[in-house]
Amino acid sequence: MTESDLPVVDFHPYRWGDPAHATELPTSAKDTLALFGVKTPEHGPVEPVEITLPAVALDAEALDALAAVVGAEHVHTDHDARLGHTRGWSTPDLLRLRAGDATDAPDAVAKPGTHDEVVALLDACSTRNIAVVPYSGGTSVVGGLAPRREGFAGVVAIDLGQLDALLDLDPVSRTATLQAGMRGPRVEALLGEKGFTLGHFPQSYEGASIGGYAAARSAGQSSAGYGRFDDMVVGLVLATPRGTVTLGSAPKSAAGPDLRQLVLGSEGTLGVITSVTVRVRPAPAERVFESWRFASFEAGADALRRLVQDGPEPTVLRLSDETETGINLADPSAMFGSGPGGCLAVVGYEGSAADVAARRAGATAVLTEAGGELLGPDGGEAWRKGRYRAPYLRDPLLDAGVLIETLETVTFWSNLHALRAAVTTALTESLTAQGTAPLVLCHISHLYETGASLYFTVACAQAEDPLAQWAQAKSAANAAIRAAGAAITHHHGVGTDHRDTYAQEIGPLAVDALRAVKQALDPAGILNPGVLIDPTTGGD
Numbered sequence: 001m002t003e004s005d006l007p008v009v010d011f012h013p014y015r016w017g018d019p020a021h022a023t024e025l026p027t028s029a030k031d032t033l034a035l036f037g038v039k040t041p042e043h044g045p046v047e048p049v050e051i052t053l054p055a056v057a058l059d060a061e062a063l064d065a066l067a068a069v070v071g072a073e074h075v076h077t078d079h080d081a082r083l084g085h086t087r088g089w090s091t092p093d094l095l096r097l098r099a100g101d102a103t104d105a106p107d108a109v110a111k112p113g114t115h116d117e118v119v120a121l122l123d124a125c126s127t128r129n130i131a132v133v134p135y136s137g138g139t140s141v142v143g144g145l146a147p148r149r150e151g152f153a154g155v156v157a158i159d160l161g162q163l164d165a166l167l168d169l170d171p172v173s174r175t176a177t178l179q180a181g182m183r184g185p186r187v188e189a190l191l192g193e194k195g196f197t198l199g200h201f202p203q204s205y206e207g208a209s210i211g212g213y214a215a216a217r218s219a220g221q222s223s224a225g226y227g228r229f230d231d232m233v234v235g236l237v238l239a240t241p242r243g244t245v246t247l248g249s250a251p252k253s254a255a256g257p258d259l260r261q262l263v264l265g266s267e268g269t270l271g272v273i274t275s276v277t278v279r280v281r282p283a284p285a286e287r288v289f290e291s292w293r294f295a296s297f298e299a300g301a302d303a304l305r306r307l308v309q310d311g312p313e314p315t316v317l318r319l320s321d322e323t324e325t326g327i328n329l330a331d332p333s334a335m336f337g338s339g340p341g342g343c344l345a346v347v348g349y350e351g352s353a354a355d356v357a358a359r360r361a362g363a364t365a366v367l368t369e370a371g372g373e374l375l376g377p378d379g380g381e382a383w384r385k386g387r388y389r390a391p392y393l394r395d396p397l398l399d400a401g402v403l404i405e406t407l408e409t410v411t412f413w414s415n416l417h418a419l420r421a422a423v424t425t426a427l428t429e430s431l432t433a434q435g436t437a438p439l440v441l442c443h444i445s446h447l448y449e450t451g452a453s454l455y456f457t458v459a460c461a462q463a464e465d466p467l468a469q470w471a472q473a474k475s476a477a478n479a480a481i482r483a484a485g486a487a488i489t490h491h492h493g494v495g496t497d498h499r500d501t502y503a504q505e506i507g508p509l510a511v512d513a514l515r516a517v518k519q520a521l522d523p524a525g526i527l528n529p530g531v532l533i534d535p536t537t538g539g540d
């Protein structure tokens, strides 16, 4: 099975992914959880139909104005549509919804079918002081879909799902123009028919969309070979309350700052991205995935650094620390089984047969010389096949009373191990002080010549108030990342959860500059208010 074989399906409001792939915890995991003092909650989550939504705040005139743009059949105020667009997929988002709290539900969901309709919707909302949440796949894990509603007449989610066409493919330049609402599997299916791939495979691949990849600067699991999403974008079209901005008339230009980079990562605060032009690659003829063992995380990180600094570079490169290797999270089907010991790395190659053979031979020599032990294809293939399975485990873990969440950061190589130690300590101390010693796992999965990202998974028994428990731990982790001089996010984005730390990271003058750009494009401040930057206060 390849990525393009996965179906595009509707998700349950708080259970991840294709319902046909819902999973249970392996018995080995249940036994381990008991050792950590995890107790199954007395009550299961509130069923979606039982969740009460706030009354629709928009009046008939406002709803009519939206309907005049997209047609009444594309403006939804019913329970299911509003609930299905309430927040994203962070663990706090899920905990709230599971507890029956849908206070952030939008008042209406509008589904435009064209770029011009998006511009007209923004105009209608701007005139009426209605806040807007651009919504592509809805998989934000940083509070990017919960804008401030105070001071606004209501909140409208603009769902881009109808904008899901491949608008153009230029096989000579190897570019494709994709509409913002296209979810990952559809992109790969359509490009695959023409012999191309985008090569962007985040773990949220089944749910996330092109617009969200661009708006939140996503990084896929094959970023070593295909690059981050922001590396792929050569052009984009942005709808704003003041009209359209079209950027990217050539791959590179010396004309002024690269404004494409200003829109990428703007998280719906400057406008709605309706399409992007991306570079594509020929679909790979050959795929080889292998696993390697290193004696320690430090040894493995050194080996991977050599590859990204001096080559040859594989397509997928990731390294689990000792704890993650021990519970075998890299292969959820064998979770909590006996891992191979040391630290497991997955190294994958995609491309033509000759290219794969050449890079594999070169990388094998480098990794062997660096002390790695080649374990063969089984672990690598298991990872490749199970690469979208881990998120499905979160639902049964939450059901069982586990608090489980992930966070990520990025720094320069020389700071990597100090950063890992600082974040691990912050999470461990915070949660232990709250009475629940956590498991903290870490891996490297995005690497550059100058540094790498660290991705942490944290699991512990849920306290009486798991929201407060996680808020405290998350705030400790944010502070540790900041104190270590690392970036608050490598690929999840800022949203509302990282906004204050991001402001500290870039400083008040830079926050003011962003605010000024927003003022120019969105003078009424209706676009995702409170996401990315605080519209009202300075950056310090």
Ligand SMILES: Cc1cc2nc3c(=O)[nH]c(=O)nc-3n(C[C@H](O)[C@H](O)[C@H](O)COP(=O)(O)OP(=O)(O)OC[C@H]3O[C@@H](n4cnc5c(N)ncnc54)[C@H](O)[C@@H]3O)c2cc1C
Residues within 6 Å of the ligand: 088, 089, 090, 133, 134, 135, 136, 137, 138, 139, 140, 141, 144, 145, 160, 180, 201, 202, 203, 204, 207, 208, 209, 210, 211, 212, 213, 214, 215, 216, 217, 218, 219, 220, 221, 266, 267, 268, 269, 271, 272, 273, 274, 391, 491, 492, 493, 495, 528, 531
């Ligand atoms: C289980 C899971 C695994 C994940 N794994 C990864 C991973 O491997 N790599 C990774 O990078 N991320 C990952 N994420 C985070 C998330 O999937 C990414 O941030 C993704 O890019 C979001 O895409 P989306 O289409 O779902 O965007 P949304 O959630 O719809 O939106 C994200 C933000 O961008 C804004 N926005 C959405 N569409 C537009 C638009 N068209 N124009 C302007 N603004 C817009 C939204 O308002 C929001 O603030 C994961 C999330 C989950 C739940």
